[in-house]
Amino acid sequence: xxxxxxxxxxxxxxxxxxxxxxxxxxxxxxxxxxxxxxxxxxxxxxxxxxxxxxxxxxxxxxxxxxxxxxxxxxxxxxxxxxxxxxxxxxxxxxxxxxxxxxxxxxxxxxxxxxxxxxxxxxxxxxxxxxxxxxxxxxxxxxxxxxxxxxxxxxxxxxxxxxxxxxxxxxxxxxxxxxxxxxxxxxxxxxxxxxxxxxxxxxxxxxxxxxxxxxxxxxxxxxxxxxxxxxxxxxxxxxxxxxxxxxxxxxxxxxxxxxxxxxxxxxxxxxxxxxxxxxxxxxxxxxxxxxxxxxxxxxxxxxxxxxxxxxxxxxxxxxxxxxxxxxxxxxxxxxxxxxxxxxxxxxxxxxxxxxxxxxxxxxxxxxxxxxxxxxxxxxxxxxxxxxxxxxxxxxxxxxxxxxxxxxxxxxxxxxxxxxxxxxxxxxxxxxxxxxxxxxxxxxxxxxxxxxxxxxxxxxxxxxxxxxxxxxxxxxxxxxxxxxxxxxxxxxxxxxxxxxxxxxxxxxxxxxxxxxxxxxxxxxxxxxxxxxxxxxxxxxxxxxxxxxxxxxxxxxxxxxxxxxxxxxxxxxxxxxxxxxxxxxxxxxxxxxxxxxxxxxxxxxxxxxxxxxxxxxxxxxxxxxxxxxxxxxxxxxxxxxxxxxxxxxxxxxxxxxxxxxxxxxxxxxxxxxxxxx
Amino acid sequence: xxxxxxxxxxxxxxxxxxxxxxxxxxxxxxxxxxxxxxxxxxxxxxxxxxxxxxxxxxxxxxxxxxxxxxxxxxxxxxxxxxxxxxxxxxxxxxxxxxxxxxxxxxxxxxxxxxxxxxxxxxxxxxxxxxxxxxxxxxxxxxxxxxxxxxxxxxxxxxxxxxxxxxxxxxxxxxxxxxxxxxxxxxxxxxxxxxxxxxxxxxxxxxxxxxxxxxxxxxxxxxxxxxxxxxxxxxxxxxxxxxxxxxxxxxxxxxxxx
Ligand code: HEM
Ligand code: SF4
Ligand code: SF4
Numbered sequence: 066x067x068x069x070x071x072x073x074x075x076x077x078x079x080x081x082x083x084x085x086x087x088x089x090x091x092x093x094x095x096x097x098x099x100x101x102x103x104x105x106x107x108x109x110x111x112x113x114x115x116x117x118x119x120x121x122x123x124x125x126x127x128x129x130x131x132x133x134x135x136x137x138x139x140x141x142x143x144x145x146x147x148x149x150x151x152x153x154x155x156x157x158x159x160x161x162x163x164x165x166x167x168x169x170x171x172x173x174x175x176x177x178x179x180x181x182x183x184x185x186x187x188x189x190x191x192x193x194x195x196x197x198x199x200x201x202x203x204x205x206x207x208x209x210x211x212x213x214x215x216x217x218x219x220x221x222x223x224x225x226x227x228x229x230x231x232x233x234x235x236x237x238x239x240x241x242x243x244x245x246x247x248x249x250x251x252x253x254x255x256x257x258x259x260x261x262x263x264x265x266x267x268x269x270x271x272x273x274x275x276x277x278x279x280x281x282x283x284x285x286x287x288x289x290x291x292x293x294x295x296x297x298x299x300x301x302x303x304x305x306x307x308x309x310x311x312x313x314x315x316x317x318x319x320x321x322x323x324x325x326x327x328x329x330x331x332x333x334x335x336x337x338x339x340x341x342x343x344x345x346x347x348x349x350x351x352x353x354x355x356x357x358x359x360x361x362x363x364x365x366x367x368x369x370x371x372x373x374x375x376x377x378x379x380x381x382x383x384x385x386x387x388x389x390x391x392x393x394x395x396x397x398x399x400x401x402x403x404x405x406x407x408x409x410x411x412x413x414x415x416x417x418x419x420x421x422x423x424x425x426x427x428x429x430x431x432x433x434x435x436x437x438x439x440x441x442x443x444x445x446x447x448x449x450x451x452x453x454x455x456x457x458x459x460x461x462x463x464x465x466x467x468x469x470x471x472x473x474x475x476x477x478x479x480x481x482x483x484x485x486x487x488x489x490x491x492x493x494x495x496x497x498x499x500x501x502x503x504x505x506x507x508x509x510x511x512x513x514x515x516x517x518x519x520x521x522x523x524x525x526x527x528x529x530x531x532x533x534x535x536x537x538x539x540x541x542x543x544x545x546x547x548x549x550x551x552x553x554x555x556x557x558x559x560x561x562x563x564x565x566x567x568x569x570x571x572x573x574x575x576x577x578x579x580x581x582x583x584x585x586x587x588x589x590x591x592x593x594x595x596x597x598x599x600x601x602x603x604x605x606x607x608x609x610x611x612x613x614x615x616x617x618x619x620x621x622x623x624x625x626x627x628x629x630x631x632x633x634x635x636x637x638x639x640x641x642x643x644x645x646x647x648x649x650x651x652x653x654x655x656x657x658x659x660x661x662x663x664x665x666x667x668x669x670x671x672x673x674x675x676x677x678x679x680x681x682x683x684x685x686x687x688x689x690x691x692x693x694x695x696x697x698x699x700x701x702x703x704x705x706x707x708x709x710x711x712x713x714x715x716x717x718x719x720x721x722x723x724x725x726x727x728x729x730x731x732x733x734x735x736x737x738x739x
Numbered sequence: 740x741x742x743x744x745x746x747x748x749x750x751x752x753x754x755x756x757x758x759x760x761x762x763x764x765x766x767x768x769x770x771x772x773x774x775x776x777x778x779x780x781x782x783x784x785x786x787x788x789x790x791x792x793x794x795x796x797x798x799x800x801x802x803x804x805x806x807x808x809x810x811x812x813x814x815x816x817x818x819x820x821x822x823x824x825x826x827x828x829x830x831x832x833x834x835x836x837x838x839x840x841x842x843x844x845x846x847x848x849x850x851x852x853x854x855x856x857x858x859x860x861x862x863x864x865x866x867x868x869x870x871x872x873x874x875x876x877x878x879x880x881x882x883x884x885x886x887x888x889x890x891x892x893x894x895x896x897x898x899x900x901x902x903x904x905x906x907x908x909x910x911x912x913x914x915x916x917x918x919x920x921x922x923x924x925x926x927x928x929x930x931x932x933x934x935x936x937x938x939x940x941x942x943x944x945x946x947x948x949x950x951x952x953x954x955x956x957x958x959x960x961x962x963x964x965x966x967x968x969x970x971x972x973x974x975x976x977x978x979x980x981x982x983x984x985x986x987x988x989x990x991x992x993x994x995x996x
Contacts, residue, residue, distance in 0.1 A: 327932075329932065334930070334932055448928075448930050449930050449932070449933070451927050451928050451929070451930070453928065455925055458925075458928040461928060462928065465931060466773075467753065472753060473753065474753050474754045474755065476754065476755070550930060550931065551932060552930050552931030552932030552933070552934070552935060553930070553931040555931070555932075556931050556935070
């Protein structure tokens with residue numbers, strides 16, 4: 066008999082279920098509507114294009130749980146919980162439906178020959194998954210994972226769902242068996258665990274007598290827990306299970322190296338208030354499962370800076386819940402309290418300025434939150450208001466006036482060529498095959514001049530037809546943009562574009578991954594396949610492959626290679642530098658954090674231009690050189706980014722590794738070998 | 740309260756300076772102008788007073804070098820009006836001449852407070868502020884690092900630093916001319932997007948003035964310090980050193996007999 070056909074006093078069970086169900090569904094619907102209205106506070110942003118690509122992302126990252134599986138200890142249990150949940154969605158809904166409409170005798174999943182065993186097995190797998198994930202959360206306690214009440218409640222709720230389901234299943238089968246007197250308890254459907262439990266219970270006459278009553282009891286507990294879960298869910302961090310599929314579906318498909326351009330709103334450039342972020346940026350707050358992956362990956366967080374992408378999203382969520390209601394009530398933006406401002410609210414300034422824009426966080430986030438776009442929109446507003454640190458102001462003023470942050474004369478751009486016994490061609494005056502866009506570090510930083518010259522010599526030796534722009538080149542604007550100075554970025558881009566348009570060249574290369582990123586992704590004039598844009602490691606790898614460069618002697622260093630953020634994570638260039646090292650006969654020993662897991666040197670996103678907060682206990686660059694030095698038999702840390710060269714050379718000194726570890730650009734090794 | 744700020748263009752030292760063919764002036768072609776640092780501070784101080792009291796800020800610049808850019812920046816920072824003072828000059832004249840030009844412009848306008856940088860790197864004949872105050876018959880204080888206005892805007896309370904680590908606070912009756920050494924905070928940053936917006940709509944006033952009379956001071960020669968051949972270090976025991984010195988003196992025919 067359907068458990069809802071029993072009566073509680075004069076009231077039939079199904080009537081009670083209807084009341085509870087309608088109440089739970091009503092609260093759920095009301096809450097979800099509120100959440101959607103909160104999202105709609107955000108600005109519009111089109112995330113409805115390229116639907117097939119979006120669906121594919123959902124397949125890979127939701128159904129395939131790819132990023133979750135990067136940490137197998139939680140990824141695997143979560144996979145079980147996730148699929149278990151989907152299965153139970155089916156089974157529980159059918160239970161609910163037949164319970165609400167007991168007179169219709171609807172077929173239920175536990176009577177289905179094919180589905181029943183699957184659900185049964187998943188019930189146990191989910192319990193196993195919960196055991197592992199609870200062990201991890203409460204015993205291993207990985208960094209960045211809070212042991213919140215929330216987590217305890219949800220884990221217990223899910224566990225009790227599974228347990229009550231299995232018990233109900235078992236007692237139903239025991240009860241049915243007793244009723245049929247002597248017929249096998251296994252005759253209905255094959256459900257290994259339920260049947261096994263039923264077998265165990267059958268050995269206890271006291272249980273057999275009350276089997277049907279116990280079945281009703283566990284059935285009711287299960288259904289009421291489910292409805293409780295439905296109500297609790299959108300109020301907890303487990304909102305992620307509703308929001309995550311949407312947040313992945315609506316994630317950004319554009320190249321990560323192309324920052325969303327700053328928009329000039331009524332309140333200014335970027336965002337300062339909740340309603341100046343886009344709805345997808347706000348969705349981050351609901352989708353976040355507080356897993357701490359972003360925080361664990363964050364170089365600034367790791368060295369003790371007041372920077373945590375997890376906290377950023379969390380604060381956004383708090384702010385949204387705190388002030389969203391007022392904003393929804395239709396108060397005009399100008400009349401709103403300061404609290405609705407993110408910047409006057411929960412998000413501290415240093416949190417924003419200490420980010421190196423390394424993208425380690427966004428690269429790991431299982432729900433594809435876009436921490437950086439939020440950080441940079443907020444920075445844009447701070448720049449607009451002139452609230453930035455004095456060193457940064459100085460750098461920006463220099464960039465505006467001299468086209469470089471060093472505050473040097475443009476006429477000194479080619480100062481690095483002193484010491485060469487030839488003069489690179491002037492690409493403004495004669496056609497060249499390759500345009501070498503130097504970037505300000507390679508031009509002005511004295512410590513890099515030998516590196517810059519070594520590439521010039523290699524190219525000269527290989528008879529590459531290249532030229533440089535001399536004093537016409539300006540900072541490409543990559544970091545300027547990421548600091549939040551959108552106007553200055555646009556100005557630099559306009560000037561550089563004009564110079565590039567006037568020059569006659571076929572393809573372009575640069576040694577600086579920051580320059581590479583912005584030229585490749587953010588200069589529309591260059592980006593339409595008219596020119597190839599290469600990093601020098603790609604150029605060199607190609608030349609080795611074509612035999613235009615040959616190692617004349619074998620180098621015998623033990624080397625490891627650091628993937629620059631803007632080359633690797635942003636642009637996926639991992640192989641060419643390794644191919645060059647291989648061509649030199651070197652074996653690369655990989656650091657534990659390599660390729661897309663590479664650890665930022667701490668200099669990106671304009672960090673090199675800012676004052677230190679004084680809150681860090683060390684520097685990311687020091688952590689990185691220690692990592693390299695800890696590898697057996699490695700004497701050289703090979704870099705492919707001028708900022709890395711400077712940061713790591715410095716860090717080798719401060720970490721006391723001088724004599725043990727040397728920092729060399731890839732070109733220096735090539736120059737030694739050919 | 741009405742505040743006037745006078746700003747001046749000076750050669751940008753970041754660019755290597757060259758002397759022109761006459762040997763009396765900097766080569767204009769290789770020269771780039773920038774707002775004089777102390778003047779930038781004077782403007783910042785005026786803007787701070789404006790924020791505190793609602794005063795209006797007028798900025799005046801002699802039409803030399805990149806004066807227009809500096810005035811646009813001043814507008815973007817929040818100045819009410821900016822005026823280019825056009826005397827048809829290629830380079831800034833000496834401070835006496837400049838003071839006369841500005842005195843002519845400022846006299847009819849009745850400003851309560853006139854701020855300017857206490858000095859500029861290319862001042863030939865003293866600093867502008869004192870000379871201007873003399874012509875306008877107003878009080879003058881220089882080397883100022885903070886300005887506050889007194890009750891009713893009748894006076895200004897200014898801070899001035901003295902060597903030996905002393906700071907004095909002075910009360911100055913307004914109207915007055917003040918020579919600013921540094922503002923209370925470094926000059927503010929103007930985001931480029933704002934600057935560009937202002938550029939589109941900027942109204943830069945222009946006031947033509949007579950070029951100055953011939954001045955009693957004229958530049959005779961401009962040159963870089965002549966470098967000596969450099970020193971060389973002698974090494975050795977005292978006896979050896981004595982011999983070496985004697986040898987060197989003899990070589991240069993500096994020994995008698
Ligand atoms: C729809 C796609 C989903 C995604 C992308 C997702 C993502 C996540 C993430 C990132 C965490 C943090 C775990 C960690 O790494 O430490 C998490 C935790 C959790 N998720 Fe999901 N989730 C999804 C769906 C679900 C579903 C359907 C359930 C079913 C109830 C669920 C249950 C849980 C539980 C119980 C935890 C806590 C694990 C712990 O204690 O560490 N998730 N989920
Ligand atoms: S981009 Fe890098 S530094 Fe910035 S918050 Fe993310 S992980 Fe941290
Ligand atoms: S933002 Fe993403 S990576 Fe960070 S805690 Fe939330 S879900 Fe995890």
